[in-house]
Each structure stands twice: as structure tokens, then as C-alpha cells.
Amino acid sequence: MSSRSRSGRQYWVALRAMAVFTLVLGVGYTAVVTGIGQLALPAQADGQPVSDADGRVVGSALIGQSFTDADGNALPQWFQSRPSAAGSGYDGTASSGSNLGPENADLITAIGDRRAAVAKLEGVSESEVPADAVTASASGLDPQISPEYARLQVARVAEARDLPEAKVAALVESFVEGRDLGILGDPTVNVLELNLALSSMAG
Amino acid sequence: MDSSLLAILQVGALALVLVVIHRPLGDYMAHIYSSTKDLRVERGFYRLIGVDARAEQSWMAYLRSVLAFSLIGVLLVYAIQRAQAVLPYSLGLPAIPEGLSFNTAVSFVTNTNWQSYSPEATMGYTVQLAGLAVQNFVSAAVGIAVAIALVRGLARTRQGTLGNFWVDLTRGILRLLLPLAVLVAIVLVAGGVIQNFAGFTDVTTLSGGAQSIPGGPVASQEAIKMLGTNGGGFFNANSSHPFENPTGFTNLVQIVLMLAIPFSLPRTFGAMVGDKRQGYAILAAMATIFVVSLTALTLFELGGAGTAPQLAGAAMEGKETRFGIATSTLFGSASTLTSTGAVNSMHDSFTSLGGMMPMINMMLGEVAPGGVGSGLYGMLILAVIAVFIAGLLVGRTPEYLGKKLGPREIKLASLYILVTPTLVLAGTALSFAIPAVRADVEGTSILNPGLHGLSEVLYAFTSAANNNGSAFAGLTANTPWFNTALGAAMLFGRFIPIVLVLALAGSLAAQPKIPSTAGTLPTHRPQFVGLLVGVTIIVSALTYFPVLALAPLAEGL
Known part of the structure; x- marks a missing residue:
């Protein structure tokens, strides 16, 4: 052959x-x-859809959402998610990080602007703003924020909703999730789930 | 708890899992590739494809089978993408353009899984399943087969043959990858990874906005993506996407999957050459490099040097809250020290020196522990070089496992370690040396200006030539230049080393075994492990230091 x-x-x-x-x-x-x-x-296979009090599906527990107006300004009655680089923000069809490097001028400007905006919104000094509040996540769909960032937002949300601050603070603490197995990853607060609980509390 | 302690604890947990599984898995693989019995389903399959399972192949025949199978794979994946418009479950997406189809076909067949495209906007379910997921299995099985052929070359004496590629391929898939993938996919679904055919679902969000939530058969893809060290994401954000990797637990599962086979193959090697200590020496060298590299990356990221991380308060740009920094660096190290290239954080946004570590990991040749199969054969090549250098130092003929390493063997091993550096450096240099290409690269492709832009291009060629697939993803790679040049780098970076490895295996298998004497260098002691680690680092350092000094080092120092 x-x-x-x-x-x-x-x-x-x-x-x-x-x-x-x-x-x-x-x-x-x-x-x-x-x-x-x-x-x-x-x-799990269907992506953990979550519904509001009326049974209307409002999203997935795993996919973050924006709580802003059409111009991207934070709505004060909601806990805010992290900045997002997915499309125009939390676009489920365009998951992405910003991919901006550590010395990138645009990123440096953006972080400075976000820090000032968050400090102003929450009425705190810029040094109190945690890192996750001023940085975009890897997926652009990060459903969670750090417990520090959630706690920072308590006073403003309580005021906007005319709720006792202690009640909102207690709600936040009940949504703090620890590390898996005690050592994997970082503690978090799921923003959509927290806001859902908040809305039924107000209603 | 402070972050360094947490980092150590989670590495400890990972190490514990790997220690527990490497023995049964390594021994099982040795059994699979040594057994003379075929399963009934395998006999039926061999009849169907027309293969005599008992026929042994010379290295040339084995190589011809590898190349034929891979070429058919490239053509098929190319054709499926070009036909997307008429395929079912395509989510209404159009046919994929020629250049991108070529790049993607090569990328998945070579076990690279470089993605020049955004999957959710480009690839329908049929392309992902019938094209890409299939290659995730078979490209991994090809890698293991080639490694096993080299191990047989070391184990056999005075034989002209290395086994049968079709048998090795089939057993790797049916007895190893497929059952594990099914099991792990279900674990991942339980952990929250989605598995459906729902397409995009439009919802009105809680605050009244609009959001489109993707669906897809993700868990099945994810399991083999990690187990086969492939790394191509179902979504653009890869393993940082909450539907691919929702929790710290699924994240650990994915890291274990990347490392399970590569860290168990040294055990398989030891069993097959009849001296387990030899396998553990290789394993020790791999583990040493892994720990050192992971420590460096974690310290750089926790340190958070650089203007943007300092201003933000931590290097959290491009990282997910649920993973934080230390779990992101563990994933990034595992992904680039194997040939996986999956990401759960964006390497482009790492600190300057942190971003250099994934590059160095790949530049080491992905041998600590490396891709499935490719990591073992890469490390065995370096072992040959280490023995040779030790032989030169003491003035004796080098031998490894009773095989004499003559001029032919050393030439093959030397060529092997020259292939990927040549591709990386030539590809990067040409991107800036050809005026028209340079204009396009700087104008269209590079996201971050200045030194970081050079890092993006260097990272791309390093990733392609080493068949990793991760990226400094700011780079827009869906251009004629990058689709072609990276496609070529992936092809040559995969198959030239395979040609050399199989040629080496053939010449080793033909040799008699020479008895060891008092003058033989023992290759199972810590001294040899140190030598092997040193050779691995020095070879890469000498090759890549100048270009690293131009890009990430210049940015970070």
C-alpha cells in the first residue's frame, strides 16, 4: 500500500x-x-428567576440590574449595584469588563468621578467609599456588592423611603452572605434580592 | 480573617482535594491506556470507523492519524460556523465570517479556545454544541494521547511502535472525559450554572428598566471546558459570568477541574514507566512553580499598585464581588499555568506586575501543570533538556529512564523549546514592524494606549502560541491581521511540538534500555527537581526578559 x-x-x-x-x-x-x-x-437550570410581590418575574437572582433613571442617575430609593461595563450597564446580551489597564487615563478619571458621585449621594467623605463601588466588575453583570457598600447606602435609602434607619440596616445585615465553606471568595450582599425585600417592606 | 490567611486556606483546601484525587485518577488513566481489553461499545465504534484496535502504529502513523483527525476537525467546525444561518437553535444569528470562522475552528481544535468574538452575540446553540463542545472533548483527548505516546516511548524498549491513536483517543473520551463531564455538569447545575434552551428572555426590572437575560446549555459546556483545559466561555465574560460561575463553590469546582487531569498525569507516567518516584519528581517540579507563581500574582494584586487601583482603594476593576482578589488570582494562575485560558476576572485590568504573571505562566511553556497531556509532554521535554545540561556539567552521556539521549533526541527537544518563543516574538514584532498592520493594530485593536497596549499584543501571541486562550481582552482581535496571525500561531504552536514529541517518542521506543550505573544521574531526587525547575525558569527567562522589560515591567516599575 x-x-x-x-x-x-x-x-x-x-x-x-x-x-x-x-x-x-x-x-x-x-x-x-x-x-x-x-x-x-x-x-437552577433556568437561572433562578425571581418575582416581585405580584408574581411578576423581574430578573434573575444571579444577574445584576441597574437601579438608575434613564440618564444613569442613581434612584435614591434603591440600593445601587456596582458600575457596569456590559453594554450601557447590566446588559444581559453583552457581558464584559471594561478591560481598562491600571494606568489608563480614562479609568483613572472614571474612578475619581464615581468616588465623588457616591460620596455626594451618600453624604459621606470620599475616603469612606469602598473599592467595589467605584470599579466595574469582570462580567458587567455582578449581582452583588460588598457588605461595606451596602451599609454605606442604608441612611440614604431609609430617608428616601421614609423608613427607620435601624430597620433598613437590619434588613441589610440579614442579606449578608458569608464566604462559601468559610474560605472561598468574599462576603457579599445580593442587590436585587435586597431591593425586592425592601420593596415589600415599604409596601 | 486577613486576606493572606484566607488565600493560604483556600489553596490548602484545593491542594487537599488534588492530593486525594490524583492517586485514583492517575492510576485509572494508567489502566485505561495500558489495558488490552476493549469495551463492547468501543468494539462497535472501531468497526464503524474502520479501525483495527490491535494494530500498533509507528510514530509516523500515529502522527498521521493525529493530523488527519485534527484537519477534519478544523474543516468541520469551519463549515458549521459558515452554515449557521440555516442551522436550528441559532438564535437568529447570521453565518460567521470567513476570517473569524477560520480563527475559531483552529482555536478549538488546538485546545486553545482563543475567542476573537463575543459568544452571546455571535454563536448560536448549534455551533456551540456540535462545533465547539465536541472539540472541547476531542482536542483534550488528542493532547492526552500524545502525552501517553511519549510515555510509551520512554517505557518501551526496542519497539518500533507507540500504540494506536484511535484507541487512545476513544478511550480518553469514552472512559475518562465523558463520564467525568456528565458528573461534573450535574454538580455545576446544582451549584447554579444554567442548563436550558430558552434563548434570551426579556424582563422588566424591579426599578422599571428593561433587561434581556440569556439562556443556554451552559453547564454541559462548562464542565468539559474546564476538565479538558479548553477555556472557551459560553459567554463573553467567561467564568466571571454569574451563569457560568455563580458562587465561590462552583469556582472551586472549576479550579479543581482545570488541575485534576494535569496534576494526575505524572502519577500515570510513573505507573507506566514502572517507577512512581519518577512521576512524583515531575509533579514536585510542577507544584513548586505553581505555588511560587500563584504567590507572586496574589501578592501583586493584594498590594494593588498602580494609579487606578490606588485611587479605587483596591485592585477590584475587572473582578467580581463574590470572588474578591485572592480567589480571582487563584483562578487566573490555574488557568494560565494550565492551557485553559478561562478567566473569572479580567487580566487586562490587573496591576501591571500582576498582569505580567499570567504571561510568564504561559511563557514557561504551560508545564506547571500545563494542559491535559500537553503539560506532561512539555515537562518531559524539559526533563530531557535538564538531564542533558547535567550531563554536560559532569561530562557523561545523558540518559533518562535508561534511554540514551543522543544528538537526535537533544535536537528534537531543543527544537521543541524554540517553537513557541519564535511564534510569540515574531508575531508580536510583525504586528508593529509592518507599517499597514501597525496602523491597524494601534488604530483598531489596542484598547489601552502606551506600554499596556504592547502588553495586549504580547499577551495575545503568547496565549495563542502556547494554546492557552486567555487574553488581555481589551484587544479587539476580530480583525484580518489577528484572526490570521493568531490562527497561524495556534496551529504551529500546537502541531509542530506534537510532531517533535512523537518523533522523540519513536526514537526512544526503538532504543534498548541501558542499565543504570553509579554514574547515572538519579531523576527522582529533590536535586533533580531543583534542576528541572531551574531549567524551566532559565530557558523562559532568557528568552522573554527583553520583551517583558519593554511592556509590563516598564509599566509596573
């Missing part, structure tokens, strides 16, 4: 193997995992 026909045969073998693998791994594997996921763990 010549070497050319030998390698020709290899391609025929490769083509058939790839066809079978495409069926087994592309179709079969995905179907099995989807079937098990949808049957045994439907809430």
Missing part, C-alpha cells in the same frame, strides 16, 4: 470518527445533562 493511500484512509477514518463524536458529545451529552438538570434541578 502506498503512503498516499494510507493517509487517504486516515482521513476517511477521521471523518467517520468525528461524525460519531459529534452525535455522542454534541447532541447526546448535552441532551442528557439538560434532561437531568431540567427534571431534577429546574430552578
Whole structure:
């Protein structure tokens, strides 16, 4: 057998193997995992949708949202999420970080502006503003903020909603999630879930 | 608790998991690739594709099979992307353009998973499943097969053959990757990773805005993406996207998945050459580099040097709240010390010296522990070089595991370590040396001006040539230059080393085993581990120091 026909045969073998693998791994594997996921763990498989008091789905517990007006100004009655680089902010079709480098002039300006804006909104000094409040996350869809940033917003939210500050502060503390297994990642507060609880408290 | 202690505790937890699994997994892999029995389903498969499972292949035949299978893979993934407009479950997305289809086909077949595109706006479910997920499995199995062929080359004596590629490929998929992927995918769904075919769902948000929430069969993709050290995200934000990686727990699972096979393969190697200590020496060298590199990256990021991180109060730009800094750096180190290239934080926004660490990790050749298969064969090549250098120092003929390392073997190993640096440096240099390309690179592609822009280009070629796939993602890479040049770098960076490894395996397998004498350098002792680590670092440092000094070092110091 010549070497050319030998390698020709290899391609025929490769083509058939790839066809079978495409069926087994592309179709079969995905179907099995989807079937098990949808049957045994439907809430997780569908992305943990959350509903308001009227039963209307308002988003996913895992996907962050903006709580701003059309011009991007913070709505004072809501806890605010982090800055987002996904589209024009928390765009679920365009997950992304800013990818701006540590010496990038635009990033430096943006951080300065955000720090001043947050300090003004919360009525605190700029040195009290935590890092997550002035930086965009990796996904642009970060559903969470640090407990420090949540606590910083308590007074302003309580005032806007005419609620006792202590009550709002207690609500925030009840939404602080610790590290997984005590050591993985950082403690967080889920902004959408906190705001949902807040809205039913006010209502 | 303070952040350094937490960082140490989570690395401890990770190490514990890996210590527990490396033995059964390593021994199981040795069994898979040594067994003479075929499963019934495998026999049916061999009949279907027309392969005699008992036929042994020479290194040339083994290589021809690898190349034929990979070429068919590139053509198929290319064709599926070009046909997207008429495929089902395409979410209404159009056919993918030629240049991008080429780049993506090469990227997934070479186990790189570089993504010049934003997946949620480009790839429908059929392309992701029938094209990309399939390559996630098979490219990983090809990598392991080549590593096993090299191990057989070291283990066998006076034989002309290295096994059968089709058998190694099939067993790697059916007995190893597929069952583990199914198991892990379900664990990930339980942890919150989505798995549906819902497309985009429009909702009115709590404050009355509009949001479009994506769906997709993500967990199935995620499991093999990490297990096969592939790294191509279902979404643009990759493992930082809350639907790909929702919690600290899923994050740990993903890190374990990246490292499980690469850190277990040295055990497989030791078992197959009949001396487990040899495997542990390789493992020790890998682990040493891993710990040193991870420590450096974590310290740089916790330190938070640079104007923007200082102003913000911490290096949190491009990091998720739930991961924080230390869990982001652990993921980033694991991803670039293997060939995964997944990210749970944006490396482009790391501190200057922090951002240099992923580059260095890749420049080391991704051997600590490296990609599935490619990490082991990369480290064994470096072991050959280390033995050779030790031989020169003491004036004896170098030998490794009873195999004489003559001129042919050393030439092959030397060529191997020249391939990726040549691709990286030539690709980066050409991006700025060709006037028309330079104008396009600076005008269109680079996001961050100045030194950081050079880092973006250097990172891209380092990632492509080493088949990693992570990026300084500010770079707009969906341009004719980058799609072509990075595509070429991925192809050559994958297959030239494979040619050299299989050639080396063939020449080693043909040799007799020479008995060890008092003058033989022991390759299982700490002394050799130190030598191997030193060689790994020195070879890369000498090659890349000048270009690192021009970009991240100049920015960070």
C-alpha cells in the first residue's frame, strides 16, 4: 500500500470518527445533562428567576440590574449595584469588563468621578467609599456588592423611603452572605434580592 | 480573617482535594491506556470507523492519524460556523465570517479556545454544541494521547511502535472525559450554572428598566471546558459570568477541574514507566512553580499598585464581588499555568506586575501543570533538556529512564523549546514592524494606549502560541491581521511540538534500555527537581526578559 493511500484512509477514518463524536458529545451529552438538570434541578437550570410581590418575574437572582433613571442617575430609593461595563450597564446580551489597564487615563478619571458621585449621594467623605463601588466588575453583570457598600447606602435609602434607619440596616445585615465553606471568595450582599425585600417592606 | 490567611486556606483546601484525587485518577488513566481489553461499545465504534484496535502504529502513523483527525476537525467546525444561518437553535444569528470562522475552528481544535468574538452575540446553540463542545472533548483527548505516546516511548524498549491513536483517543473520551463531564455538569447545575434552551428572555426590572437575560446549555459546556483545559466561555465574560460561575463553590469546582487531569498525569507516567518516584519528581517540579507563581500574582494584586487601583482603594476593576482578589488570582494562575485560558476576572485590568504573571505562566511553556497531556509532554521535554545540561556539567552521556539521549533526541527537544518563543516574538514584532498592520493594530485593536497596549499584543501571541486562550481582552482581535496571525500561531504552536514529541517518542521506543550505573544521574531526587525547575525558569527567562522589560515591567516599575 502506498503512503498516499494510507493517509487517504486516515482521513476517511477521521471523518467517520468525528461524525460519531459529534452525535455522542454534541447532541447526546448535552441532551442528557439538560434532561437531568431540567427534571431534577429546574430552578437552577433556568437561572433562578425571581418575582416581585405580584408574581411578576423581574430578573434573575444571579444577574445584576441597574437601579438608575434613564440618564444613569442613581434612584435614591434603591440600593445601587456596582458600575457596569456590559453594554450601557447590566446588559444581559453583552457581558464584559471594561478591560481598562491600571494606568489608563480614562479609568483613572472614571474612578475619581464615581468616588465623588457616591460620596455626594451618600453624604459621606470620599475616603469612606469602598473599592467595589467605584470599579466595574469582570462580567458587567455582578449581582452583588460588598457588605461595606451596602451599609454605606442604608441612611440614604431609609430617608428616601421614609423608613427607620435601624430597620433598613437590619434588613441589610440579614442579606449578608458569608464566604462559601468559610474560605472561598468574599462576603457579599445580593442587590436585587435586597431591593425586592425592601420593596415589600415599604409596601 | 486577613486576606493572606484566607488565600493560604483556600489553596490548602484545593491542594487537599488534588492530593486525594490524583492517586485514583492517575492510576485509572494508567489502566485505561495500558489495558488490552476493549469495551463492547468501543468494539462497535472501531468497526464503524474502520479501525483495527490491535494494530500498533509507528510514530509516523500515529502522527498521521493525529493530523488527519485534527484537519477534519478544523474543516468541520469551519463549515458549521459558515452554515449557521440555516442551522436550528441559532438564535437568529447570521453565518460567521470567513476570517473569524477560520480563527475559531483552529482555536478549538488546538485546545486553545482563543475567542476573537463575543459568544452571546455571535454563536448560536448549534455551533456551540456540535462545533465547539465536541472539540472541547476531542482536542483534550488528542493532547492526552500524545502525552501517553511519549510515555510509551520512554517505557518501551526496542519497539518500533507507540500504540494506536484511535484507541487512545476513544478511550480518553469514552472512559475518562465523558463520564467525568456528565458528573461534573450535574454538580455545576446544582451549584447554579444554567442548563436550558430558552434563548434570551426579556424582563422588566424591579426599578422599571428593561433587561434581556440569556439562556443556554451552559453547564454541559462548562464542565468539559474546564476538565479538558479548553477555556472557551459560553459567554463573553467567561467564568466571571454569574451563569457560568455563580458562587465561590462552583469556582472551586472549576479550579479543581482545570488541575485534576494535569496534576494526575505524572502519577500515570510513573505507573507506566514502572517507577512512581519518577512521576512524583515531575509533579514536585510542577507544584513548586505553581505555588511560587500563584504567590507572586496574589501578592501583586493584594498590594494593588498602580494609579487606578490606588485611587479605587483596591485592585477590584475587572473582578467580581463574590470572588474578591485572592480567589480571582487563584483562578487566573490555574488557568494560565494550565492551557485553559478561562478567566473569572479580567487580566487586562490587573496591576501591571500582576498582569505580567499570567504571561510568564504561559511563557514557561504551560508545564506547571500545563494542559491535559500537553503539560506532561512539555515537562518531559524539559526533563530531557535538564538531564542533558547535567550531563554536560559532569561530562557523561545523558540518559533518562535508561534511554540514551543522543544528538537526535537533544535536537528534537531543543527544537521543541524554540517553537513557541519564535511564534510569540515574531508575531508580536510583525504586528508593529509592518507599517499597514501597525496602523491597524494601534488604530483598531489596542484598547489601552502606551506600554499596556504592547502588553495586549504580547499577551495575545503568547496565549495563542502556547494554546492557552486567555487574553488581555481589551484587544479587539476580530480583525484580518489577528484572526490570521493568531490562527497561524495556534496551529504551529500546537502541531509542530506534537510532531517533535512523537518523533522523540519513536526514537526512544526503538532504543534498548541501558542499565543504570553509579554514574547515572538519579531523576527522582529533590536535586533533580531543583534542576528541572531551574531549567524551566532559565530557558523562559532568557528568552522573554527583553520583551517583558519593554511592556509590563516598564509599566509596573
